[in-house]
Amino acid sequence: MSALLPEGFRDRLPPHADSAAEIETRVLSVARSYGYERVDPPLAEFADGLATRLKAGALRDAVRFVDPVSQRTLAIRPDLTAQVARVAATRMGHHPRPVRLSYAGSTLRLRAPELSPKRERRQLGCELIGLDSVAAAREVVGVAAEALAAAGAGGLSIDFTLPDLVDTLAAGPLPCAQVDELRARLDAKDAGGVAAIAPAYLPLIEAAGPFDPALAKLRVFDATGVLTSRLDGLQAIAEAVSGLATLTLDPTERHGFEYQSWLGFSLFVAGGPREVGRGGTYTVLREDGAEEPATGFTLYADQLGQATALDRRRLFLPLSTPAEDGARLRREGWVTVAALEPGDTPEAQLCTHVWREGSVEAVS
Amino acid sequence: MSALLPEGFRDRLPPHADSAAEIETRVLSVARSYGYERVDPPLAEFADGLATRLKAGALRDAVRFVDPVSQRTLAIRPDLTAQVARVAATRMGHHPRPVRLSYAGSTLRLRAPELSPKRERRQLGCELIGLDSVAAAREVVGVAAEALAAAGAGGLSIDFTLPDLVDTLAAGPLPCAQVDELRARLDAKDAGGVAAIAPAYLPLIEAAGPFDPALAKLRVFDATGVLTSRLDGLQAIAEAVSGLATLTLDPTERHGFEYQSWLGFSLFVAGGPREVGRGGTYTVLREDGAEEPATGFTLYADQLGQATALDRRRLFLPLSTPAEDGARLRREGWVTVAALEPGDTPEAQLCTHVWREGSVEAVS
Numbered sequence: 001m002s003a004l005l006p007e008g009f010r011d012r013l014p015p016h017a018d019s020a021a022e023i024e025t026r027v028l029s030v031a032r033s034y035g036y037e038r039v040d041p042p043l044a045e046f047a048d049g050l051a052t053r054l055k056a057g058a059l060r061d062a063v064r065f066v067d068p069v070s071q072r073t074l075a076i077r078p079d080l081t082a083q084v085a086r087v088a089a090t091r092m093g094h095h096p097r098p099v100r101l102s103y104a105g106s107t108l109r110l111r112a113p114e115l116s117p118k119r120e121r122r123q124l125g126c127e128l129i130g131l132d133s134v135a136a137a138r139e140v141v142g143v144a145a146e147a148l149a150a151a152g153a154g155g156l157s158i159d160f161t162l163p164d165l166v167d168t169l170a171a172g173p174l175p176c177a178q179v180d181e182l183r184a185r186l187d188a189k190d191a192g193g194v195a196a197i198a199p200a201y202l203p204l205i206e207a208a209g210p211f212d213p214a215l216a217k218l219r220v221f222d223a224t225g226v227l228t229s230r231l232d233g234l235q236a237i238a239e240a241v242s243g244l245a246t247l248t249l250d251p252t253e254r255h256g257f258e259y260q261s262w263l264g265f266s267l268f269v270a271g272g273p274r275e276v277g278r279g280g281t282y283t284v285l286r287e288d289g290a291e292e293p294a295t296g297f298t299l300y301a302d303q304l305g306q307a308t309a310l311d312r313r314r315l316f317l318p319l320s321t322p323a324e325d326g327a328r329l330r331r332e333g334w335v336t337v338a339a340l341e342p343g344d345t346p347e348a349q350l351c352t353h354v355w356r357e358g359s360v361e362a363v364s
Numbered sequence: 365m366s367a368l369l370p371e372g373f374r375d376r377l378p379p380h381a382d383s384a385a386e387i388e389t390r391v392l393s394v395a396r397s398y399g400y401e402r403v404d405p406p407l408a409e410f411a412d413g414l415a416t417r418l419k420a421g422a423l424r425d426a427v428r429f430v431d432p433v434s435q436r437t438l439a440i441r442p443d444l445t446a447q448v449a450r451v452a453a454t455r456m457g458h459h460p461r462p463v464r465l466s467y468a469g470s471t472l473r474l475r476a477p478e479l480s481p482k483r484e485r486r487q488l489g490c491e492l493i494g495l496d497s498v499a500a501a502r503e504v505v506g507v508a509a510e511a512l513a514a515a516g517a518g519g520l521s522i523d524f525t526l527p528d529l530v531d532t533l534a535a536g537p538l539p540c541a542q543v544d545e546l547r548a549r550l551d552a553k554d555a556g557g558v559a560a561i562a563p564a565y566l567p568l569i570e571a572a573g574p575f576d577p578a579l580a581k582l583r584v585f586d587a588t589g590v591l592t593s594r595l596d597g598l599q600a601i602a603e604a605v606s607g608l609a610t611l612t613l614d615p616t617e618r619h620g621f622e623y624q625s626w627l628g629f630s631l632f633v634a635g636g637p638r639e640v641g642r643g644g645t646y647t648v649l650r651e652d653g654a655e656e657p658a659t660g661f662t663l664y665a666d667q668l669g670q671a672t673a674l675d676r677r678r679l680f681l682p683l684s685t686p687a688e689d690g691a692r693l694r695r696e697g698w699v700t701v702a703a704l705e706p707g708d709t710p711e712a713q714l715c716t717h718v719w720r721e722g723s724v725e726a727v728s
Contacts, residue, residue: 005409007433011451014401014465021402021468025389033694035678035701035713037378038385042484043407043440043470044427045369063408063440065427068474069371076407076427076440076472087375096712098704101378104385106407106470108440110432120406128704135704240687314399323604330397337399340462340499348460349399 008112008119019310020122023151024104024301027124030147034139036102036126039092041083043106047075053082053285055259061109076108080123081298085284088129088294093287097130104301115274118302125277125298132281132293134233137263138240140279144267144297145244148276151304155270157246160211160238161253162230163260163280166201173224174200186252204252211238211247218251230262237263267299276303315353315360316346325355334360372476372483383674384486387515388468388665391488394511398503400466400490403456405447407470411439417446417649419623425473440472444487445662449648452493452658457651461494468665479638482666489641489662496645496657498597501627502604504643508631508661509608512640515668519634521610524575524602525617526594527624527644530565537588538564550616568616575602575611582615594626601627631663640667679717679724680710689719698724 005011012020028038051059062075077083084103092099104124112119126143128136141158148156166183170176176198185193186204194201207217215238219231238247257264257280264280279297286292317326317338326336337349346354346363354361369375376384392402415423426439441447448467456463468488476483490507492500505522512520530547534540540562549557550568558565571581579602583595602611621628621644628644643661650656681690681702690700701713710718710727718725 004413005406006431006436006438009406009408011406011447011455012402012404013451013455014403017402017404018396020404021392028385032382033699035699038376038381039378040376040381040384042369042373042375043472044373044484049368063427063429065429065474067370072370074370083375087377091375091377098708100701108407110429120408131704133704139702139704335397335399337464338503340495340497340503 006119008109008117015310015312020301020304022310023304024122024124026150026152027147027299027301028102028104030150031102031126031143034100034126034143036100036128036143038102038104039084039087040103040105041077041080041087043108044074044076045083046070047073049086050075050077050082053085054079058082061111061113063108063110077105078107078109080105080107081125081127081296084127084296085129085294088127089284089286089292097292098136099129100126101129102126122301123298124301125279125296127294127296129284129294129296130292132261132263132283132295134236136293136295137233137237137281140295140297141237141265142240142244144277144279144299145241147299148267148269148304149244153269153276153304155246156244157248157268158241159248159250159253159266159268160234161249161257161260161264161266161280162234162251162262163254163257163264164262165204165227165230165251168226168230169201172226174198176201183252183254187254208250208252209248211249214249214251218249234263261293263295265297267297269304272303274303276300312350313353314349314351315355316349316351316363317355319344321355325358329355329360370483372481379674379676384665384668386674387668388486388488390514390516391511391663391665392466392468394514395466395490395507398464398490398507400464400492400507402466402468403448403451404467404469405441405444405451407472408438408440409447410434411437413450414439414441414446417449418443422446425475425477427472427474441469442471442473444469444471445489445491445660448491448660449493449658452491453648453650453656461656462500463493464490465493466490486665487662488665489643489660491658491660493648493658493660494656496625496627496647496659498600500657500659501597501601501645504659504661505601505629506604506608508641508643508663509605512631512633512663512668513608517633517640517668519610520608521612521632522605523612523614523617523630523632524598525613525621525624525628525630525644526591526598526615526626527618527621527628528626529568529591529594529615532590532594533565536590538562540565547616547618551618572614572616573612575613578613578615582613598627625657627659629661631661633668636667638667640664677717678713678715679719680713680715680727681719683708685719689722693719693724 062078064075067074107121109119170179182197203221207214260280266275267277277299281295283291284294315334315336317336319339426442428439431438471485473483534543542561546561567585571578624644630639631641641663645659647655648658679698679700681700683703
């Protein structure tokens with residue numbers, strides 16, 4: 001009875017919890033090597049302040065409670081990036097730009113998001129605040145790819161999108177009176193719907209798939225050259241990670257990228273049905289009301305759980321093994337498991353090896 | 365305005381967040397080397413189930429909310445050890461004993477505990493479930509001491525207590541009708557109060573302080589020998605860590621050890637006003653209603669925050685530094701910070717070194 005957990009919550013047991021911790025350490029270690037320093041915002045903060053930096057409506061799914069100290073409503077964070085943006089804009093507002101920040105932490109939701117039953121999620125990532133240039137995106141996409149490789153995630157693929165593509169075209173060479181509807185039809189790959197609203201946009205549906213041919217189609221489609229700088233930038237970003245990942249392009253994909261500016265990307269690994277992370281360029285609201293550009297990525301650590309196999313060799317130390325032997329073996333990298341009473345056995349302690357008469361023997 | 369956080373919550377900024385993460389990694393790495401594998405229970409679970417394993421009344425200070433999915437009350441954990449005990453008793457109930465588990469996670473309280481304004485705390489530790497013997501306690505106290513040393517905490521001192529001492533004496537050679545009141549007077553070091561209730565217990569007030577003389581006084585006090593096995597055990601545990609810490613003994617200290625059985629200990633580090641952790645022997649409720657012995661320790665990571673100074677050398681890579689140079693320097697252990705636009709400087713990026721014409725130069 002007491003073993004039951006609410007839907008969307010779970011215990012992570014050995015060896016999965018160690019494996020998940022190791023993955024986080026490796027991801028954040030790559031981030032750190034590129035100068036991303038860690039910030040660690042609190043689990044809860046004032047709900048109204050948090051709401052200003054969350055996607056519209058996101059607070060509805062947050063756990064909220066009245067704080068007996070302030071008598072105000074607090075919310076448990078449903079997302080960490082909003083807090084990192086707050087830190088960058090406020091307490092680190094004086095720091096010269098760009099600021100490179102990394103983070104890892106748990107998030108909680110009252111209701112599970114679509115496509116996933118989880119209500120507690122572990123989120124980690126990097127944010128580069130102050131720039132959304134091609135150089136910034138090259139770095140961020142590169143760090144994401146290298147971090148996933150370090151975490152043991154094989155078969156990485158990156159799907160790029162251009163979230164403001166339709167707006168840019170509609171405001172320029174291809175005017176359209178129903179932009180919202182057009183975006184929805186393009187997002188759904190609904191050729192009939194697109195043809196009914198703005199047939200000039202139909203080639204965009206075809207300009208999706210493996211990166212190079214899709215980009216070539218986009219360049220042909222962009223007869224007026226209004227997209228040239230974006231496409232050049234996208235190509236430069238793709239070149240930076242072409243050796244690390246399979247690349248695809250879905251230029252009109254908008255779902256989940258509503259808050260990204262010119263660039264978005266989703267990260268997938270082999271064998272994973274869902275994306276393991278996403279990122280792109282966006283804007284951060286400064287305390288003075290101005291906006292500043294930013295680029296970042298977030299990984300959903302739970303999706304990476306099975307990617308890294310840890311060394312689980314365990315060396316059993318029989319009763320009365322000298323303490324110095326154990327200390328030396330641990331220094332040599334062994335996990336030692338000491339017998340604490342006469343009946344203890346290597347098998348009961350899931351040990352792969354035994355320390356016997358001064359040498360390591362494999363358990364047969 | 366949006367920078368304000370509720371009382372008892374805070375942002376951890378660079379370099380403190382990296383430092384705190386490094387401390388956790390080091391503590392858990394020592395635990396792992398002794399065979400303690402990590403478990404990671406969820407932030408929230410059913411409030412009634414959690415309450416059965418928390419100290420009486422602890423749920424009052426937990427953040428609770430109604431789960432829209434189950435329509436039952438959930439609680440955010442105010443403490444992690446209750447969850448670890450649940451995992452050991454239920455999902456790992458079939459595992460041969462002893463089971464060695466480690467954990468690290470955040471806890472949340474509606475109201476701050478006494479002596480500390482913090483409402484979110486980071487808790488990490490080890491639990492050895494299935495044994496509360498002297499051998500078990502020697503291992504657990506030793507792991508705690510080694511973990512704190514690895515985390516850079518200097519000047520460790522360990523204060524031991526014997527939580528069931530008074531009960532043992534009152535049930536044996538020194539009967540006392542007012543045991544609860546006697547314990548409270550002893551805990552308060554109130555000699556007058558002790559004399560009024562049971563003057564035979566007065567020597568216990570003096571048997572506190574540096575470990576060896578205090579233990580010697582206890583041995584003299586224990587004329588009937590009812591405490592001999594406990595005192596021998598305590599001495600053996602103390603010998604195991606005598607080289608790693610300053611040891612004290614406060615045999616009647618009960619505060620916060622109400623749930624410990626025969627042994628309790630508090631951990632202090634130099635310069636810290638409050639304890640950085642505590643531990644001892646206790647019992648875990650199994651699913652079949654039986655109890656099993658256990659031994660463990662918990663560290664309050666926030667109290668260790670300043671103990672470890674990280675290397676903050678950062679190497680600035682000017683614009684157009686070849687990607688291979690950066691990759692090689694990171695492999696060599698450098699944190700590299702790449703210029704992403706012409707105006708960027710090593711100073712703005714808080715860099716200590718610059719990569720210039722193929723060599724590392726210190727920023728003057």
